[in-house]
Each structure stands twice: as structure tokens, then as C-alpha cells.
Amino acid sequence: MSTALRGADAPVTLFGPDFPFAFDDWVAHPAGLGELPAERLGQEVAIVGAGMAGMVAAYELMKLGLKPVLYEASQMGGRLRSRAFEGGHGVVAELGGMRFPASSTAFFHYVNRLGLERQPFPNPLTPAAGCTVIDLEGHTHWGRTLADLPPLFAEVASAWAEALEEGAGFAGLQQALRERDAAKLKALWNQLVPLWDDRTFYDFVATSQAFSRLPFQHREVFGQVGFGTGGWDSDFPNSMLEILRVVLTGCDENQHLIVGGVQQVPLGLWHHAPPAGDMRHWPAGTTLASLHHGAPRPGVTAIARAASNELAVTDTWGNVRTYPAVLTTCQSWLLTTQIAVEESLFSHKHWMALDRTRYMQSSKTFVMVDRPFWNDLRDNGWPQMGMTLTDRLTRGTYLFDNGPEQPGVICLSYAWMGDALKMLPHNTEKRVQLALQALRKIYPDVDIASHIIGDPISVSWEADPHFLGAFKGALPGHYRYNHRMYSHFMQEGFAPAERGIFIAGDDVSFTPAWVEGAVQTSLNAVWGIVKHLGGRTHAANPGPGDVFAELGPMALPD
Missing domain, CATH: 3.50.50.60 (FAD/NAD(P)-binding domain)
Structure with missing residues (x-):
């Protein structure tokens, strides 16, 4: 990342915040990583x-x-x-x-x-998704942008942004990260570590002024469908520090697939x-x-x-x-x-x-289909299907288009924690059947099964003895x-x-x-x-251990 890109308009990168060291610069430096x-x-x-x-x-x-x-x-x-x-x-x-x-x-x-x-990943409400369908409590909403959805969803997005500013001084924190101002970033982040380490993500949301003045439904919707990559409720028990890192460093936005x-x-x-x-x-x-x-x-x-x-x-x-x-x-x-x-x-x-270490469960179920049939237009101009977020068993459904008349892929269900455990006892065929039953309630006029070709694929990382969980x-x-x-x-x-x-x-x-x-x-x-x-490392390219005493994560007392 060039020095010219480190001003106020620099992109967000995973520069810290706990250890604000420029790994991207270190690994790309012409001097190399050291000498033996x-x-x-x-x-x-x-x-x-x-x-x-x-x-x-x-x-x-x-x-x-x-x-x-x-x-x-x-x-x-x-x-x-x-x-x-x-x-x-x-x-x-x-x-x-x-x-x-x-x-x-x-x-x-x-x-x-x-x-x-690489190309943009079809996350909800992104151009790569084309269309997003949100199905909650039996009500289905179609949209390409947030403006297409009922006002409730914009209110939730606004409350989340307000809560981040209120509880973490988010704008100033992220600006220091953009500028790679390590001293300022550490000073701001180190104030938040003792404040939010022992409190949950849900505590942060529920006690914020932004959400506490709104009906419970708003935080429920935030948990079910969220913003960026989708629903957040699987992470509600986690430390708020972990969630702050995700949003601060842009992990939940501008994502790509390989x-x-x-x-x-x-x-x-x-x-x-x-x-x-x-x-x-x-x-x-x-x-x-x-x-x-x-x-x-x-x-x-x-x-x-x-x-x-x-x-x-x-x-x-x-x-x-x-x-x-x-x-x-x-x-x-x-x-x-x-x-x-x-x-x-x-x-x-x-x-x-x-x-x-506590690992989170994760389940995915995929099918290959004969073509990206979801792009076929309905009489009202909307496609047959869209990237789908729901409170039903599937939770998140993603559509991968490999070109017209080429085989496509549907991730029928991507779920975490309790939702993933619901799938754990079942074989792949049963998982597909359960996902299709749930999606049929959202798309009663779309025969997904008629397009499936080949054998489906699924995974539950917690069932693999070499992993015992997803992350x-x-x-x-x-x-x-x-x-x-x-x-x-x-x-x-x-x-x-x-x-x-x-x-x-x-x-x-x-x-x-x-x-x-x-x-x-x-x-x-x-x-x-x-x-x-x-x-040792080269003087022109000091490594992470060389600056750890100065930039390393703050230590909380035992």
C-alpha cells in the first residue's frame, strides 16, 4: 500500500487495531523478510x-x-x-x-x-447480488438497494451506525486506521479494550441509546438480517471487541470471491x-x-x-x-x-x-443447477429469485452465476451456531430437502428442484475431527x-x-x-x-517482532 494512499481518503485495511503493523508492506518490501x-x-x-x-x-x-x-x-x-x-x-x-x-x-x-x-461476492443489497429477498415472519420484501425496502430496515441500519458512533467513537477510530496513524489508533482502541472486552455484542446493541429508544423488533431484525454480510444474531453472545474489529476493518463489506x-x-x-x-x-x-x-x-x-x-x-x-x-x-x-x-x-x-478457545459451528449446503434460472424475469420485472435472507431454516441463500446457459451454484443454506446444529444430524440429501421446503414457502412458484443436476455438497465443520468447528x-x-x-x-x-x-x-x-x-x-x-x-530482519524492513514493544496489543492485568 503506497504512502500516497494513507491520507484521509485511504481505503480501510486490516491494519490492527490491536497491533497496527503494516503486514502488507512488510511482505512486499524488496529487501525481503530477513536473513538467516x-x-x-x-x-x-x-x-x-x-x-x-x-x-x-x-x-x-x-x-x-x-x-x-x-x-x-x-x-x-x-x-x-x-x-x-x-x-x-x-x-x-x-x-x-x-x-x-x-x-x-x-x-x-x-x-x-x-x-x-477475483470478482465481487453476491452479498445482500450489493450490485453483485442483483436482487435481495428478505423474508421475515412470513412477509417477503424484494429490493436492489436499501431504499427499496420498508422504512424499518433503514431505521435499523441508521441505529447500528449511531450505536457504533455512540459506543466506540467509530468515525475517528476508522479514520486513524485509514491514515495508518498507529499512535492515534492505539490510543483510541486501548480505551475500548477494557470497556468492551467483558460485554457481549447483544449488550452493546440493546443498551445503546440508538436501539433502546426503538421497539424490540428493530434489534430482532438486526439479528435476523443485519447489514453487510447478513444476520448478526449468531454473534450476539460474542465479545463486542470482536465485532468492533470486524466492522472497523471493513471485513463485512466490499467482499470478493476467487x-x-x-x-x-x-x-x-x-x-x-x-x-x-x-x-x-x-x-x-x-x-x-x-x-x-x-x-x-x-x-x-x-x-x-x-x-x-x-x-x-x-x-x-x-x-x-x-x-x-x-x-x-x-x-x-x-x-x-x-x-x-x-x-x-x-x-x-x-x-x-x-x-x-471457543469455536463456532457452521453448516453449508450447495447444489449445482443447469443454468442461472433465477435471472429469468417475472411479469413485474423482478427476477425469479434473489439472494435470500430469512428467519427460516436456510437463513442465508446465495446464488452464483457462471454465465448464461452455464451451470450455476446455489448455496441453499449458510447457517451458524444453533441453526447449523439443526442440520448436523442429517445427511446431505436430507439437508437439501429441508432447505427446498423452506425456500418453497418464499418462492412458491419456483421449482428449484427441477434445475438441480449432479450430486449436492454439504459441510458441518464441527463434525470434522480435524477442525471441530468453523472458526x-x-x-x-x-x-x-x-x-x-x-x-x-x-x-x-x-x-x-x-x-x-x-x-x-x-x-x-x-x-x-x-x-x-x-x-x-x-x-x-x-x-x-x-x-x-x-x-534478523533488514534495517530497511523491520518485522512485527522488531516493533512489538511499541505497537503490540495492550495487556490487561491478570
Whole structure:
């Protein structure tokens, strides 16, 4: 992001607010991310998990001259999982991350490096959606913009904006973020941390002057359909700090999809040969795939301290290899349920933080259809269907148009928490039937089933033993835990037994559920590993650990 774009009109980016460090600038700097001692070049380091966090770390450590050894127990890509429909000629269902805010500038650094195409995501009331249908309490409303809907919806939107200003001084906070004024942003944000860490999102809404002077129906509508990406009620129990981060950094707006599927990003990094000028030690043309002979190692079953003081990693087949550094990017619960991690590798304070992570459930059900029939116009000029928000079982229905007379995709249902658990006991066919029954009540004259081709696809992330949930949702009082996890890469003050193992991923970040958090924490870990191995950053391009004492997250007293 150029300096010229850092004034009052600069775009919103995921610059903090807890740690306002310019990861996008750091990773793109021509000086590179650092330098390792000559004796470390070619040395192996282990990375557990080949999702976005693991792949970014592996890619950057390879460029620095290390030999990353990736372990993967499930599928490469992690929760960036694009599943192709049988016979669909590249038509995919995005089972994990599917919409990526433009503010995710470090993530898009890699998207752009790989030359992948993006386009606007069809969120409610956006041009990409074309038409939005809101169905609440049996009443259906059609609109292309907020102005098309009854005044109630505009009142809710206005109340939300007013509540943000009243409770968080939102305009000034976001302006400091736009300008990347780290000192001002930290001063404003640090006032909000103790104020809102132990209070819920619902508390923020319900006690605001903006909503408290309105009937209950307004906050009910806000919970059911919300604004930006849709309904907010699944997040009502979460800490308000988490929601403030989402709206402050533009995560709920200006979102894009990756054409052809987002799994292309981590898989692309696996196969991408960095320019020769970006590589140290390895010959031109080297890729992560070539260093691994084409495939990652199997899943990890144990991590312990070896007699050599290195870290011993045991894989599914009982093979044990030792490394001077290990990065775990799997979800933190797996460090106690799937991997036998020696207790002394983390402090009891860190174990508490890792174990107290709370994951949110998520369910999606997709079908492929013969063509984007929803674009057919009715007699009144409206299309057959629109992106749909409802209080019915489906909650959110999204329509993906791949061109006239080309197979399209409908995400029949995207639900979280309790709504996702309603789907959990059912197989995919039953989920499709339940979704079609709900949508039939909204569109009684549209025969969706007649357009379905191929086999449907669904996912419940909480049912996958390699994930146990979709993403973290911090509860009130969890800031201290998040602080411990996020700052874990700063290891100089650790006991010797706790050094050398690092953690990264969106659940380590302050912005769970967003891939930018996975990217940023993996870059923190890269800095930590380089430091641990005796390396350093370049003076012209200081890294996150170099400025952590000055810009790092504020600590609340224990």
C-alpha cells in the first residue's frame, strides 16, 4: 500500500487495531523478510497444517533459505476448501472461506502474486447480488438497494451506525486506521479494550441509546438480517471487541470471491516458484512441492522435546523427525485432542488460552443447477429469485452465476451456531430437502428442484475431527487469552523448554474467521522462527517482532 494512499481518503485495511503493523508492506518490501545465518541455510523446520497459514509460512521460509516440512492430516488448503461438482467443468462449492474483504491486503498480496482473478461476492443489497429477498415472519420484501425496502430496515441500519458512533467513537477510530496513524489508533482502541472486552455484542446493541429508544423488533431484525454480510444474531453472545474489529476493518463489506475457487491460493503457493531474485540458497525453479517430492508428510500425532533439545515430531506412521523449530497452524483444540503435545512445551497460561478457545459451528449446503434460472424475469420485472435472507431454516441463500446457459451454484443454506446444529444430524440429501421446503414457502412458484443436476455438497465443520468447528468466536473476557496466543511468537522471555514451538492461524489472530488473520499470524511466526534460528530482519524492513514493544496489543492485568 503506497504512502500516497494513507491520507484521509485511504481505503480501510486490516491494519490492527490491536497491533497496527503494516503486514502488507512488510511482505512486499524488496529487501525481503530477513536473513538467516549461513549455517542455517537448507535446514528443515516443521509446519503442522497445510492451510493458508501453514502455506504462507512455508513459502516465505523457503524464500529465506530454510526447508519447510509440511505435515497435513486432512486436505491441503485447510478451511480454504473448494470442492468441484462432478462433471461441473470447474464449478465449485466453497465449503470454508468464500468471501474475502478487500481490506485483506496481505492475503491479496498472494492472490495477486499467483495471478488469480477475483470478482465481487453476491452479498445482500450489493450490485453483485442483483436482487435481495428478505423474508421475515412470513412477509417477503424484494429490493436492489436499501431504499427499496420498508422504512424499518433503514431505521435499523441508521441505529447500528449511531450505536457504533455512540459506543466506540467509530468515525475517528476508522479514520486513524485509514491514515495508518498507529499512535492515534492505539490510543483510541486501548480505551475500548477494557470497556468492551467483558460485554457481549447483544449488550452493546440493546443498551445503546440508538436501539433502546426503538421497539424490540428493530434489534430482532438486526439479528435476523443485519447489514453487510447478513444476520448478526449468531454473534450476539460474542465479545463486542470482536465485532468492533470486524466492522472497523471493513471485513463485512466490499467482499470478493476467487474465480475458480479459493483453494487455488494455498495450492498455488505449493506449486509457485518465486522469482530467482527473491530466493536465497535454493536454485531457481524450486517450489514447496519439489522440496517435498510432490506431497506433504502425513498428519502429526505427537510433538515432544528430544534429547538433542530439538523438537521431535511423530507422524501417523510412527516416523520421528527432529527440528530446531516447529510451527503448528492447526486449530488449537487439536493440540489436546489429535496431537499428543508434551505439556512443558507451553506454559500453563498458554495452555489455558489454547483450551479456552471457543469455536463456532457452521453448516453449508450447495447444489449445482443447469443454468442461472433465477435471472429469468417475472411479469413485474423482478427476477425469479434473489439472494435470500430469512428467519427460516436456510437463513442465508446465495446464488452464483457462471454465465448464461452455464451451470450455476446455489448455496441453499449458510447457517451458524444453533441453526447449523439443526442440520448436523442429517445427511446431505436430507439437508437439501429441508432447505427446498423452506425456500418453497418464499418462492412458491419456483421449482428449484427441477434445475438441480449432479450430486449436492454439504459441510458441518464441527463434525470434522480435524477442525471441530468453523472458526473462533471470542466470548466476553477472552481478550487476555487472545493476547497470550497472538503474542506467543515473542519468545525471548519464555523458559527454554517453551521455545521453538510456534502457533499461527485465524484462531490465534484477533480476527478469527477471516483469512487475513491466518496470513498475519503466519508472518508473525516467520519472524519468530527467523529470530529463534539466529537470523534478523533488514534495517530497511523491520518485522512485527522488531516493533512489538511499541505497537503490540495492550495487556490487561491478570
